[in-house]
Amino acid sequence: MISALFNQPDYVAAKKSLDAVVLRQEAIASNIANLETPGYKRIDLAPAFRTELERACAGGNAQQIASLKPALAPDAAAVAQSRDGNTVNLESEMMQLNQNAVANTLETQLVSTMLYRLKLAITGKSS
Amino acid sequence: MSPLSAMSPVLSGYGLPQLDAMTPGATPLPLTPGVTGPSPLQAPSEVTPGQETGDSFASMLGQMVAEVNAKQNVATQAVGALQGGQNVSLHQTVIAMEEANVSFQLMVEVRNKLLESYQEIMRMQL
Amino acid sequence: MVQILSGIQSTAAALNAERTRIDVISENIANANTTRGLDGKPYQRQIVVFESALQQAVNNQTEPPTLRVARIEKDTRPPQMVYEPGHPDADAHGMVAMPNVDIHEEMADMISASRAFEANLAVVKNARAMALQALSIGKH
Numbered sequence: 001m002i003s004a005l006f007n008q009p010d011y012v013a014a015k016k017s018l019d020a021v022v023l024r025q026e027a028i029a030s031n032i033a034n035l036e037t038p039g040y041k042r043i044d045l046a047p048a049f050r051t052e053l054e055r056a057c058a059g060g061n062a063q064q065i066a067s068l069k070p071a072l073a074p075d076a077a078a079v080a081q082s083r084d085g086n087t088v089n090l091e092s093e094m095m096q097l098n099q100n101a102v103a104n105t106l107e108t109q110l111v112s113t114m115l116y117r118l119k120l121a122i123t124g125k126s127s
Numbered sequence: 128m129s130p131l132s133a134m135s136p137v138l139s140g141y142g143l144p145q146l147d148a149m150t151p152g153a154t155p156l157p158l159t160p161g162v163t164g165p166s167p168l169q170a171p172s173e174v175t176p177g178q179e180t181g182d183s184f185a186s187m188l189g190q191m192v193a194e195v196n197a198k199q200n201v202a203t204q205a206v207g208a209l210q211g212g213q214n215v216s217l218h219q220t221v222i223a224m225e226e227a228n229v230s231f232q233l234m235v236e237v238r239n240k241l242l243e244s245y246q247e248i249m250r251m252q253l
Numbered sequence: 254m255v256q257i258l259s260g261i262q263s264t265a266a267a268l269n270a271e272r273t274r275i276d277v278i279s280e281n282i283a284n285a286n287t288t289r290g291l292d293g294k295p296y297q298r299q300i301v302v303f304e305s306a307l308q309q310a311v312n313n314q315t316e317p318p319t320l321r322v323a324r325i326e327k328d329t330r331p332p333q334m335v336y337e338p339g340h341p342d343a344d345a346h347g348m349v350a351m352p353n354v355d356i357h358e359e360m361a362d363m364i365s366a367s368r369a370f371e372a373n374l375a376v377v378k379n380a381r382a383m384a385l386q387a388l389s390i391g392k393h
Contacts, residue, residue, distance in 0.1 A: 001187065002194035002230045015222060022216055025383060026260030029376045033267035035369045037305040037320045090372055101379055108218070108386045115225050115391040122233050126393070209257075216259055218387035225391035 011114050012062045016070075018107040020053060021046060021100060028097050031088050038084035042093070046073035066090045191237070195230045202227035263319040264373050271370040274301045277325060278363045287309045288298040288342040295342075296352040299326035330354055368384045 006012075027043045034040040049071050059067045078087035120126055205220040287296040304323035306356050330353045338347030 001189050001199065002233065005229070005233070006226055007287070008359075018218055018222075019216075022218055022383070025380065028260045029380065030263050032263075032303065032369075032372050032376050033263035034318060034320055035267070035372065036271075036303055036365075037318060038303070040305060040318060090368065094372060097376065097379055101383065104383050105386060108390060111222060112390045112392070115222075115229060116393050118229050119232060119391070122229065122236050214259065217257060217384050217389065221387050221390045228391070 005118065007062045008097045008114075009057075009060045009062045009065065011111070013057045014107055014110040014114065016065050016068055017055065017057075018104070018111055020070045023072060025097075026091055027072050027103065028100060031093050032090070032097070035086070035088050035090055035093075037041050037062045037086060038087065038091050040086050041074045042078045042088045043072050044075045046071040049072075056085070188237075192233060195227075195234050198223075198227040198230045258377070258384055260289050261377060261380050263306060264376050264380075266319040266321060267373045268370065268377075270301075270303060270322050271366050271373065273322050273325075274303075274366045275363065275370065277301050278359050278366060281354050282356065285352060285356060285359075287352055288340070288349055295350045297332075298330070298354045298356070299325050300328050301325055317328075342361045 024045050027045065029044050031040075031042045049068065052068055053065075056068060073086070078089075080087050196235045202220075202223040205215055208215045209217065209220050257311075283300050284296040290296050302323045302325070303364055304321055305318040306321045332350040332353050335351050336350045337343060337349045340349045343349050
C-alpha cells in the first residue's frame with residue numbers, strides 16, 4: 001500500500017528527471033573546470049538516456065521509468081575550440097549552466113509539490 | 128473490509144434453531160449432534176469471503192508496517208552515507224527522508240482511524 | 254568530511270590552477286621593469302604549464318580529468334635590449350636588458366585566466382543554490 005503511494009508515473013518521472021538534471025550539472029561543472037585542459041572533450045547526458053527518458057515518460061509506466069539509469073557521455077557533436085583539441089565553449093557552457101539551474105528549480109518544485117500534496121491528503125493539515 | 132464483515136460468519140454461526148428455541152412457547156430444541164455451537168475463534172467449516180477478508184486485513188496492516196520500516200531504513204542509510212562523506216546525492220537523501228515521513232504519517236493516520244472505528248463499534252448498542 | 258556539494262571536485266582544482274596562473278601573471282606584470290633581480294640578471298618571465306590529471310577514483314567511479322598546474326617554468330626568450338645609456342644597468346654600449354615581459358600578452362592572459370576563474374566561481378554558486386533547493390523539498 002505504501003509503495004502504491006509512490007509509484008505514480010508522474011512522481012517517478014519527476015524524480016528521475018531530477019536525477020538527470022543533477023547529473024547534468026556535474027557534467028557542466030566538469031566542462032567549465034576543464035576549460036583550458038589540453039585535449040578535453042566536453043561531456044553531457046548520453047543521448048541514448050535522453051531519448052529513453054522521453055519515451056518512458058510519454059509511456060507512463062512507472063516501473064520502466066524507475067529502471068532507467070542516467071549516464072554521461074562525451075558530446076560527439078562538439079567541435080574543437082582551440083588547437084589543443086579542447087571542445088569546451090565557455091559561452092555555451094554558461095548558457096547550459098543557467099538553463100540547467102532553472103530545470104533543477106522546476107523538477108525540485110514538482111517533486112516537492114507532490115510530496116506536500118500527499119502529506120496534505122493524509123493528515124489534512126498543511127504543515 | 129470493516130470488522131463487521133469479519134464478525135458476520137460468527138453471527139451466522141448462531142443459526143436459526145437457537146433463536147427459535149428462545150421464542151416463548153416453542154419447545155427447546157436440543158442441539159442436534161454434529162452442530163457445534165458458534166465459536167468466534169474458529170473458522171466455520173466452509174470458508175466464507177468475510178473470514179478471508181479478516182485474515183488479509185491483518186496481513187495488510189503487517190505489510191504496511193514492514194513497508195514503512197523499509198522506507199525508514201532506506202532514509203537512515205542514505206543520511207548515514209551522506210554524513211560519512213560517501214558519494215550519495217543530496218536530493219535523493221532528502222527525497223528518501225520525505226518519503227519515509229509521509230509513509231509514517233500515513234501509518235499513524237490509519238492507526239487513528241482504526242482506533243476511532245473500533246471505539247465507535249464498541250459504543251454501538253447491540 | 255561531508256561532501257554536500259557533489260560533482261564539483263574538478264571545479265576546486267580548476268579554481269586553484271587558475272588562481273596560480275593569475276598570481277604568476279601578476280608577478281610578471283609587477284616585474285616588467287626589473288632589470289636587476291636577486292641574481293643580478295633581469296627578471297625572466299614565468300609561464301604556468303597546465304596538465305590534465307585523472308582524479309582519484311571515488312567509489313570505483315572514474316572521474317573526468319581535471320586541471321592541474323604541472324610546473325612553472327621560465328620563459329627562455331632572450332631579454333629585450335633597449336637603448337638607454339643613462340640607466341645604471343646599461344652595459345658598455347648603452348643597452349639595457351629589459352625583462353622579456355610583454356604587457357599586452359600578460360593582459361590578454363590575465364583576462365582569459367580571470368574569465369575561467371569567474372566561470373568556475375559561478376559554478377560553485379550555482380551548486381550551492383541547487384543544494385539549498387534540494388534541502389527544501391517537501392516543505393512549503
